[in-house]
Every structure is written in C-alpha cells, then in structure tokens.
Amino acid sequence: MEQGEFFGLLGPNGAGKTTLINVIAGLARADAGCARVMGADVAKDYRRARRMLGVVPQELVFDPFFTVRETLRLQSGYFGIRGNDAWIDEVLQHLDLASKADVNMRALSGGMKRRVLVAQALVHKPPVIVLDEPTAGVDVELRQGLWQFVRRLNRDGHTIVLTTHYLEEAETHCNRIAMLKAGRIVALDSTRNLLDSFSGLELRLRLDRDALPQPFPGRVVSSDGALFVLRLEHYGELEDVLARLRQTGARIIEMELKPPDLEDVFLRLTGK
C-alpha cells in the first residue's frame, strides 16, 4: 500500500482481511514475514508503528464505564497526548457526535458507537487509518457523512485502508484494490484497471419464449428458462440484439443493461 492512497481490501468471509489488519495493528503475530507502517516494523518498532496507525475495529466494542468524551480523552492519553480537547471537539463535530459528548457509551445507538470508534482511531491524528468494515450496521444518512469525512481525511494526506463487503463502496472510494482469497492476493490493481480488464456490458433479457432465435448476436453467458444473460462488447451490439429479436417476432418481457462492476471482477477472480 502506498502513502496517500485510498486502498481497498476485498475478499469473501474468511479470506484473511481482518487477520491482515490485525497483523498490521499488532493485535496478532505473523507466523512469517513482516509488516511495516510508514517504515516502522510492527513488532520491533511497535511504538512508532502504532503511533502512525489508527484502526477502526470491525466489532462494535465500547467501554460501558465511560462517556464519549472520557473514552476519547483516555484514548488520547494512551497515545501519550494530553490536553487534546480541541481536536476531540473537532472530530466529534465532523462525526455529528458533538451533542453526545457527555453521554455514556451504553446509551448510544449502534451507529453512534461506530462513529465513536472512528473518533477513537483518530485522536492521535495518525497518518494511516484502517477501517475494517466501517459501514456495517450504519444507516444510509450516517454512511454518507462518514464517507465525506473519510474522503476529506484522505484529501488531507491520510492514507486510508478499507475492508468492506460492499463492493460499490470500494468502487466509489478506493483508487487501488487488492482482492484476497484464502489468505492470498488474487488481484492487485487500480480500481480503473480492474474494471477495464473486465470490460463489456451485461444484458439480462426475459423473453416470451424459452429459446433464442439462432443465429444470435452477442455471447450468451447463461440462460434459465426464458431468462438470458448476454455479454456485449459495446453499446452498438445492443442494436443488433434488438433487431434480431424484432425480426423473429420475439417479445421482451423484461430487460436490464449493466456496466461492469467490481462484483463481476470479484466473482470471477474468487471463482464463484
């Protein structure tokens, strides 16, 4: 991962995304190899490595003994920072938590607890921020706010590492993506290149009959009764398909045209 990137780490459950993050964060020991954060080895130079890193864990964890502000002050102290209230207030403001500063953690909703976790990861202004499935269980409105804030951090020079199940999130935000399967990287490229390498359009057709007229333009990927999935090289081919159907008197019941997305790339690479 390069400095300043918005890096996506994708893969099915059990692919090793969280394990990889745990190794980087020092929450797990690597059996072999090493990991470095901004040049600091996570085992040998762990103090420097951890100061560079802010991790938003996947589990919704909190300490029920404390309020939001107490939680953030303690977290600042763990990183050796005192008198951090100005920055804490700024972070709370951006995460729309200012009104909850003195509320006990126990009394917060799931989405709010998630945002406190984001705030906790940011108390020491780390150059590298790791978000492990940050939007799981967060409603749409909050999700938008969260992304706006994270993108701003990225623009300000923070490196962002994101793991997510939502492929469209990775597609929208990440400029480079690694896909993991069973602990191995199966793809590592810019989001653009990954999408380009799987160019073409997907056309889904439901007709009034179970067979396509032969010969037929366009490559049939799959068919199920009257439902046909075709792959087209470009939009021009759509005209040929429609013309051929008109010629044979076939009627279209349903039609959907989809540009390539990461899901296609993902499914093909992870072999599903």
Place this chain on the structure above:
Amino acid sequence: MRSFRTLLHKELLRFWKVAVQTVAAPVLTAVLYLVVFAYALGGRVRVYDTVPYTDFLVPGLVMMSILQNAFANSSSSLVQSKLTGNIVFVLLPPISYAEFFAAYVLAAVVRGLVVGMGVLAVTLGFVNPGLHAPFWALAFAVLGAGLLGALGVLAGILSEKIDQLAAFQNFVIMPLTFLSGVFYSIHALPEFWLRLSHANPFFYMVDGFRYGFFGLSDAAPAASLAVVSASLVAVSFACLALLKSGYKLRH
C-alpha cells in the same frame, strides 16, 4: 509514561465509579465475618495470651479483604475487556507490556488498600487491635496486594471466559486465603496441615501483616517478607513473559 498514567487512571476510575459494589460490598462482608466469628468464638478461642480473639481476627480479615479485592480488580477488568472486546483500546496504542502490567497491578493495589482501610475503619468501631509496627503492616499490605494484583493479571490473561476466572478464584484464591490463618493460628492445626500451611504464601502475608499489629507472629516477619517478595517477583516475571509473547492477547 503518560500511557501508563492514563491506563492507571482508567483502571482506578473503573472501580471507583462502581464503588458501592467494589468497595462498600467487600467491607460489609468482612464486617459480617467479624461479628459472626467474634460472637461465636470470642469467649472460647485464644491464640496469643495477650490478644483477645476478636482483636486477633481484625488484621486477618483486613488482609483477606485486601488480597481478594486486589485479585478481583485486575482479573475481572482484564477478563471483562477481553469478553466485550474493548481490550483493543489498550492493545492498539503504543503501551509497552511493562507499563500495561504495572498499571493493572498498581490499580489492584489501590483497590485492595482502599477496601482494607475501609474494613479497618469500620472494625475500629468495635475493637482496637493496636498497631505495634505500622511499617511492617504497610509493607505486607502493599506487597500482598501487589502479589494478588499480579496473580489477577495472570488469571486475566489465561481466562477466556468468566467461569474459567471463577474456577481460578474458587479453587485457588479462596482456599489459599481461608487456609492462611485468617481465623486461627496455624499452630492450632495438626502436623500435616501445619506443614502444608508453611507452603502457602498467603499464610506469610497474613502472618506478617498481623505482626504489624501485635508484634507477635507464627513465622519471623523478615522471613515472611522475603517469601512474599520472592512470590511477587516470580509471578511478575511470569506475567511479563506472557505479555511480551502476546499469549492469548495478541493471537
């Protein structure tokens, strides 16, 4: 250093915020022991010629409270954090394993001493055991609380569930405390149990602490202090080695 101070502060807040449960409750328990044992045995048992049984009981009960609460503090804090997952808040920052250990043990010592002083303060309303050598008493209180705080860290690291911790508490800590001579002098025991008691580090803590009050003890106080200190050093090294390796915490 600030990491250590913050972690210590957090650990102190953790028990102080629920002081009714962590301080007042154990004080009440100890006072109930005192009342029941004093009334039941007060006229019948005499351990030292010059010391009434009720007086004899006070230092033992104070020490028992110190030890049990020191253990409870570090062990329950660690196990709860592991169970709820918020242990990551202290694993992610650049806190060294020595700072981590010291903060948990020191907070345990403070909780032990606060409860111990509470028990002592309340019992002074009934009895006055006197204080023959306060520095000996303080030394045993601090080292004993430290040893149990360290044992609590050890149990907290090893336990993955509340019932594993409860087993440690019920099958190790409780028997060792009860068989340490809190309620009797070990010289009242048959030969076998007398020998066994000499292998129990808890006996030296209670006996040495009692020396601080009466100037009388079953073992020489300096020897007791050496046993307690050596146990503390041994358990601390075990904890530090486990923390350094990340055993069960950074797996």
